[in-house]
Amino acid sequence: xxxxxxxxxxxxxxxxxxxxTSEVIDAMTHLQWIDFSDEAGFKAALKANFAKSRRDQGxxxxxxxxxxxxxxxxxxCDPKGGQNDxxxxxxxxxxxxxxxxxxxxxxxxxxxxxxPAAFLQEMYNLENxxxxxxxxxxxxxxxxxxxxxxxxxxxALKGAIGQASTGSGADPAGGPTAxxxxxxxxxxxxxxxxxxxxxxDALKKVRSNETHFKDIGERSFAALSPAEILxxxxxxxxxxxxxxxxxGRRYAAGSRRYLDxxxxxxxxxxxxxxxxxxxxxxxxLKKAKIxxxxxVSGSVWSxxxxxxxxxxxxxxxxxxxxxxxxxxxxxxxxxIFEKHEADRAVEKILSSRKIEFGALTDYGExxxxxxxxxxxxxxxxxxxxxxxxxxxxxxxxxxxxLADIREKCRRIIWLNPEPEDFWHTGDSEINTYKAYxxxxxxxxxxxxxxDFVEDLVL
Amino acid sequence: MEFESIEDVMKRLEKxxxxxxxxxxxxxxxxxxxxxxxxVEGPAGSxxxxxxxxxxxxMNRHKIRLxxxxxxxxxxxxYEWEYAKQLLYTQMIKEKINDLISxxxxxxxxxxxxxxxxxxxxxxxxxxxxPLLQAISADDPTVLLIDEIDKADPEFEAFLLExxxxxxxxxxxxxxxxxxHIPMVVLTSNNYxxxxxxxxxxxxxxxxxxxEPALEAKIIRLKLPGIxxxxxxxxxxxxxxIRELDLKKRPCISETIDWAQALAVLRIDEITREAMSDTxxxxxxxxxxxxxxxxxxxxxxx
Numbered sequence: 001x002x003x004x005x006x007x008x009x010x011x012x013x014x015x016x017x018x019x020x021t022s023e024v025i026d027a028m029t030h031l032q033w034i035d036f037s038d039e040a041g042f043k044a045a046l047k048a049n050f051a052k053s054r055r056d057q058g059x060x061x062x063x064x065x066x067x068x069x070x071x072x073x074x075x076x077c078d079p080k081g082g083q084n085d086x087x088x089x090x091x092x093x094x095x096x097x098x099x100x101x102x103x104x105x106x107x108x109x110x111x112x113x114x115x116p117a118a119f120l121q122e123m124y125n126l127e128n129x130x131x132x133x134x135x136x137x138x139x140x141x142x143x144x145x146x147x148x149x150x151x152x153x154x155x156a157l158k159g160a161i162g163q164a165s166t167g168s169g170a171d172p173a174g175g176p177t178a179x180x181x182x183x184x185x186x187x188x189x190x191x192x193x194x195x196x197x198x199x200x201d202a203l204k205k206v207r208s209n210e211t212h213f214k215d216i217g218e219r220s221f222a223a224l225s226p227a228e229i230l231x232x233x234x235x236x237x238x239x240x241x242x243x244x245x246x247x248g249r250r251y252a253a254g255s256r257r258y259l260d261x262x263x264x265x266x267x268x269x270x271x272x273x274x275x276x277x278x279x280x281x282x283x284x285l286k287k288a289k290i291x292x293x294x295x296v297s298g299s300v301w302s303x304x305x306x307x308x309x310x311x312x313x314x315x316x317x318x319x320x321x322x323x324x325x326x327x328x329x330x331x332x333x334x335x336i337f338e339k340h341e342a343d344r345a346v347e348k349i350l351s352s353r354k355i356e357f358g359a360l361t362d363y364g365e366x367x368x369x370x371x372x373x374x375x376x377x378x379x380x381x382x383x384x385x386x387x388x389x390x391x392x393x394x395x396x397x398x399x400x401x402l403a404d405i406r407e408k409c410r411r412i413i414w415l416n417p418e419p420e421d422f423w424h425t426g427d428s429e430i431n432t433y434k435a436y437x438x439x440x441x442x443x444x445x446x447x448x449x450x451d452f453v454e455d456l457v458l
Numbered sequence: 459m460e461f462e463s464i465e466d467v468m469k470r471l472e473k474x475x476x477x478x479x480x481x482x483x484x485x486x487x488x489x490x491x492x493x494x495x496x497x498v499e500g501p502a503g504s505x506x507x508x509x510x511x512x513x514x515x516x517m518n519r520h521k522i523r524l525x526x527x528x529x530x531x532x533x534x535x536x537y538e539w540e541y542a543k544q545l546l547y548t549q550m551i552k553e554k555i556n557d558l559i560s561x562x563x564x565x566x567x568x569x570x571x572x573x574x575x576x577x578x579x580x581x582x583x584x585x586x587x588x589p590l591l592q593a594i595s596a597d598d599p600t601v602l603l604i605d606e607i608d609k610a611d612p613e614f615e616a617f618l619l620e621x622x623x624x625x626x627x628x629x630x631x632x633x634x635x636x637x638x639h640i641p642m643v644v645l646t647s648n649n650y651x652x653x654x655x656x657x658x659x660x661x662x663x664x665x666x667x668x669x670e671p672a673l674e675a676k677i678i679r680l681k682l683p684g685i686x687x688x689x690x691x692x693x694x695x696x697x698x699x700i701r702e703l704d705l706k707k708r709p710c711i712s713e714t715i716d717w718a719q720a721l722a723v724l725r726i727d728e729i730t731r732e733a734m735s736d737t738x739x740x741x742x743x744x745x746x747x748x749x750x751x752x753x754x755x756x757x758x759x760x
Contacts, residue, residue, distance in 0.1 A: 018655060020659055022659060023659060026492065026494070026662075029492060030488045030491075030492060033487070033488065033491050034484070034488075035464075038464075040480050040481065040484075041464055041480065041484045044480070044481040044484035044485060045484060045485075045488055047481075047663070048484075048485045048488065048662040048663050048664060049662065049663075051663060052497070052653075052658035052659070052661070052663040053499065053652065053653065053658065053663065054499050054649060054665050055652075057665060205704075261539075261541035261542070261545075262541070265541070265545075273548075275545075380612050406652075407652075410651065411651070438651075
């Protein structure tokens with residue numbers, strides 16, 4: 001039992017679940033109290049110990065099924081004892097095969113023997129490896145070609161199994177053992193192609209139908225005329241003033257003071273122990289830090305500019321606002337917004353030479369650059385806001401970086417300026433990214449923007 | 459051991475008015491046997507807090523509840539010194555202190571004598587126990603419910619770690635307080651934010667989802683014994699179809715129970731269009747949700 005459990009823990013770890021030694025010990029203890037004939041109980045006990053959040057449960061179920069069902073039944077529990085020798089023979093032949101000495105091959109042979117840990121690790125490495133590429137030659141094929149290489153190895157192994165089983169003297173078509181081995185390789189093949197995303201039940205999807213403003217409030221940002229943009233800016237100014245007032249009231253309520261007895265007593269020493277000077281406990285409200293990543297290509301930018309405009313005019317509501325513009329690379333635009341008035345800032349950004357406006361949007365690259373250069377801005381008090389349509393021109397989306405950011409920040413809010421009907425079409429990766437966001441909102445017009453900002457500050 | 463078997467857990471919870479699925483019962487059984495806290499996640503209204511109540515009833519223990527919120531700190535959760543009382547006592551025994559130091563030759567000697575009495579001021583008498591300390595120092599075993607832990611600040615979570623793994627708290631002036639009896643700890647979370655790994659490692663995890671239709675029917679019949687089976691089944695079918703809609707807040711088991719009660723009070727025994735639109739506010743907590751249900755009424759009712 002111990003051995004089996006340790007093996008399963010190893011599988012879970014390579015399958016991207018965090019299982020610590022203490023959890024394995026707990027699970028071992030718990031299994032003593034459980035009746036093994038009742039599988040639901042057995043699974044529940046392991047699940048309670050190994051998958052400690054809703055997000056991990058999908059992944060756990062998958063690994064559990066793989067390990068305890070697919071890996072155990074077909075080969076290990078052989079009804080007729082005789083075939084086990086044949087299996088051992090085939091595996092031995094495969095291990096000795098000169099052509100199959102790469103780590104991937106060994107991992108695959110382990111997989112055939114019922115131990116998927118090494119193979120899962122290979123897959124994990126494949127998904128999470130860093131890609132270094134020259135900016136001139138854009139390609140997102142690193143991960144894909146990595147997978148392709150594994151697929152080729154699977155095919156090579158299939159050929160080798162065929163040879164080994166016919167060579168062992170059994171019937172020429174390759175006996176039932178070989179067939180089962182081939183079936184298992186098909187399973188490995190399928191695992192390479194299937195997607196595996198965390199359960200994100202808690203994702204807050206906001207679809208506000210509130211109308212703060214008629215007409216102009218409902219018009220899409222992209223469809224505004226220059227005159228309307230001016231009008232919009234007036235409205236935003238007024239709104240910001242209103243929101244700040246409300247914020248101020250909240251601070252007034254929050255700074256209601258409590259007697260700090262410790263301090264009062266300490267100071268009373270000066271007056272022979274009589275507390276003349278009353279001291280209060282002051283707990284300043286914690287202000288949020290904001291990191292905004294804005295897509296500045298085409299229609300998306302029109303939404304981002306208004307949002308940044310608003311955030312910056314309310315800077316005193318947050319302890320820090322950092323913003324980055326991106327298309328295929330991130331550019332820090334914090335300073336421009338701090339120094340200049342909103343309109344000027346927007347103009348400056350749009351004429352900035354640092355941003356490559358001709359390039360194709362590439363979210364994966366952008367996230368990677370952000371992680372490399374600006375990750376220190378993100379901590380447990382940071383709200384990360386991403387404004388973009390998630391259209392990554394079929395480049396590698398690198399969603400694992402977003403998962404990384406999620407671990408470090410307080411919230412990730414994604415604002416999508418595209419009409420909702422188009423979200424899951426074409427090269428949009430919003431479905432992929434959605435699994436790692438805390439909140440997903442459409443943000444096409446002023447009403448939706450106002451809703452968002454109100455939620456954020458109040 | 460507190461419970462004999464998983465079946466025993468199910469039976470006793472049912473007697474306390476809580477119908478548990480097998481998974482819930484297993485985790486409760488393991489937690490009770492291994493003295494581990496349970497971290498319960500699930501949508502609002504799925505019976506997370508209710509589980510703690512039922513546990514306290516069926517284990518015949520007191521329930522101590524700590525509601526978490528932003529800004530909750532040690533002074534509110536663990537203990538606080540009662541300064542006012544200390545101050546009052548110092549005033550009252552001032553003369554006594556004078557007596558105490560009257561024979562002292564030097565100031566150092568006087569200080570020494572007062573220092574000998576220091577313990578009197580930092581003793582249990584002046585300690586105001588808050589829920590966590592209460593749970594640990596209670597004379598009988600308790601059930602400690604830490605509700606909505608995700609609403610508290612991350613710092614507070616870190617401060618819980620000592621309590622959850624060692625079942626002890628350190629009070630600088632008094633030393634370490636070990637639990638007299640290890641309490642049964644239930645933490646609930648609405649998934650407002652992710653819990654830290656350290657906290658998760660110390661707990662058993664349990665996710666309570668929307669119940670299976672059969673289980674939900676059982677729960678409703680337990681809460682409202684008079685309800686007709688036909689009506690209950692129809693209600694559950696309707697509720698499950700409403701859950702499939704893309705709502706802001708999906709109706710949970712608590713809404714189903716409220717709805718059943720509303721129907722009983724209004725003496726409605728047939729779910730029709732009118733009955734639905736009269737009682738929709740019990741099921742949907744947002745106007746936009748209610749509108750959406752009304753719009754797809756035909757699909758829901760058939």
